[in-house]
Amino acid sequence: MSFLENVKKLFGFTPAEPPAAVAAPAPEIRRVESTQTAPKPVRSGPPPAAPRRDQLLRFIINKLRAYQNEPETAPIGLKLAILCPTPEDEELYRVVLWASQPGKFQQELNRQLADNYIVLPKNWQFEYAFFTDELPASTYREGNLGLLVLDHSKTGAVPLLARVVALVGQTEQAEYVLNSVQKTTFCIGRGHTAQTTSGRVRTNDIVILNDEDAGFDPIKGAGNGAVSRAHATIQYNAPQRQYALLVDSGGLPASGNKTKIMHPDNTIERADIAGMGYPLRDGDQIELGGEVVLLFSYL
Known part of the structure; x- marks a missing residue:
């Protein structure tokens, strides 16, 4: 620093240092949540009860093919057993069997049996029951389904x-x-x-x-x-x-x-x-x- 500058500084003639620059405040970032909800997956195909009903009808018809064109020996009754471990399973099968419309499932089954040349007696009986642990003794079993066939040979008991x-x-x-x-x-x-x-x-x-x-x-x-x-x-x-x-x-x-x-x-x-x-x-x-x-x- 020169002599002249020292003198100016001594007598207070030195210009003040410029104030330090103040940083501009950072812009406030607001988090905006989207009000749109994710679209629900669209279910394809028929409702669950429909394919389950078709499966059930096929199961019974296939097990009774031995009685095709044999009305003399046709069963006089069918007892269907369904294994339903959960209340949701039982509720689904109640829809499958049209539980709220008594007799409707039997009528549909009778029609499809006739289409397959399986003719049952006029007053044949149909019953169903749900089980949570295991299926009872049945004439036929497949998956969670059991079918007890009642014919004249079994009435001897x-x-x-x-x-x-x-x-x-x-x-x-x-x-x-x-x-x-x-x-x-x-x-x-x-x-x-x-x-x-x-x-x-x-x-x-x-x-x-x-x-x-x-x-x-x-x-x-x-x-x-x-x-x-x-x-x-x-x-x-x-x-x-x-x-x-x-x-x-x-x-x-x-x-x-x-x-x-x-x-x-x-x-x-x-x-x-x-x-x-x-x-x-x-x-x-x-x-x-x-x-x-x-x-x-x-x-």
């Missing part, structure tokens, strides 16, 4: 027995026991056999004796000529677990014969419609031709 005895008139046996496992149709008529209009020979299971038949006892009363050789039939209805009386051609008024059922409550039911089943109650009395009275009872 619980046979329905009935008895027929003659109160008026003579029969070949003192009593006849009807066993739904051994047979489902029991023909009633005079004599052992009769030839139908089609030429087929009919064999009677409950034989009414006439005065020319062996074993007829005149001491017990007159003959039973008013009973036709093909008078009536007792038939077992498996879905309803009940016996019913059907009147054959020889037991209709057109043949000069009458058939009626006298119930324990003293009401009388005339059985005069061909092909119609008249349910039998315990203690019913069946009158044939006005001469023979049979007592029907369940064992």
Whole structure:
């Protein structure tokens, strides 16, 4: 520094140093959150219940293909078991089975079975149940599904027995026991056999004796000529677990014969419609031709 500058500084003539530059404040950064939400994934294809229902229908139809074109041996009932570990699974299958519309799933199943030439009896039964741990014993199993098929061969575990005895008139046996496992149709008529209009020979299971038949006892009363050789039939209805009386051609008024059922409550039911089943109650009395009275009872 020169002498002159030192003198100026000594006497205060040195210019003041410029103030330090002040840094401009940094611009305030505001965080703006987006108000837009992420779009929800769009579900493709049919709702979950629809493919599950198709799967269920295919499962049942495939397991019943053995009954195609075999109406005589077709199942009389189906019991469906579904394994549902969670409440959500059970709720889904309730939608699948149209639980809020009873009978709708069975109708749809019946239609699709018929389309596959699987014809079930008119009054076939359908049931379903949900299980959380394991499936019960079933005829068929696949994944979480089980199917129990009920047919005539499986009804033998619980046979329905009935008895027929003659109160008026003579029969070949003192009593006849009807066993739904051994047979489902029991023909009633005079004599052992009769030839139908089609030429087929009919064999009677409950034989009414006439005065020319062996074993007829005149001491017990007159003959039973008013009973036709093909008078009536007792038939077992498996879905309803009940016996019913059907009147054959020889037991209709057109043949000069009458058939009626006298119930324990003293009401009388005339059985005069061909092909119609008249349910039998315990203690019913069946009158044939006005001469023979049979007592029907369940064992």
